[in-house]
Amino acid sequence: MRFRPAVAADLPHLIDMLLEAYNWGGVERFTADQLASDDHAWRYVDGWPRAGEFGVVAEVDGRRAGAVWARLLPEDRPGYGYVADDVPELSIGVLPEFRGQGVGRALLDEVIAAARNAGYKRLSLSVEPENRAAGLYRSLGFEVAGRNGGSDTMVLAL
Ligand SMILES: CC(C)(COP(=O)(O)OP(=O)(O)OC[C@H]1O[C@@H](n2cnc3c(N)ncnc32)[C@H](O)[C@@H]1OP(=O)(O)O)[C@@H](O)C(=O)NCCC(=O)NCCS
Numbered sequence: 001m002r003f004r005p006a007v008a009a010d011l012p013h014l015i016d017m018l019l020e021a022y023n024w025g026g027v028e029r030f031t032a033d034q035l036a037s038d039d040h041a042w043r044y045v046d047g048w049p050r051a052g053e054f055g056v057v058a059e060v061d062g063r064r065a066g067a068v069w070a071r072l073l074p075e076d077r078p079g080y081g082y083v084a085d086d087v088p089e090l091s092i093g094v095l096p097e098f099r100g101q102g103v104g105r106a107l108l109d110e111v112i113a114a115a116r117n118a119g120y121k122r123l124s125l126s127v128e129p130e131n132r133a134a135g136l137y138r139s140l141g142f143e144v145a146g147r148n149g150g151s152d153t154m155v156l157a158l
Pocket of ligand 1: 106
């Protein structure tokens, strides 16, 4: 297992992982085509990476196994987990065959360290409380800071 910064060439993988995040419950909410034509969903990958954005890719035997990435979505085009313009919002996905082996936790550890190094004070994300990922976030120190539709906005103070 290798972890490295997410770069522009990782965009197709980020799109795949965003699809995993939207379809987390085993129900297909979005096809790849629907994701690409949904303005709110697409902003999580559109133009990746912009200034100040960062992410981490996990590789197993040279193959991408998952990714986490942080976007600086502005107030006038926010993500579901928007808190402030200077609080990057995370998205994360791990390919089904690599789940439950610590990849997601390790990706989050890496991206939290990257955020600290970059001088950010907080990270945010949006998660449906039924998603087991919420427990993972809590165990890393994220706390619920608000609600947007059926999802919790969680924030980690760095
Ligand atoms: C959420 C996700 C990224 C976690 O990645 P992962 O590699 O499976 O996570 P880990 O193996 O590091 O497990 C981390 C912890 O989360 C728990 N967990 C999270 N999702 C789980 C699941 N689907 N099944 C079982 N345990 C899960 C584990 O108990 C584990 O706890 P532990 O470290 O104390 O043992 C991955 O399940 C995933 O891609 N899910 C679909 C996309 C998604 O939901 N993204 C987040 C949207 S907010």
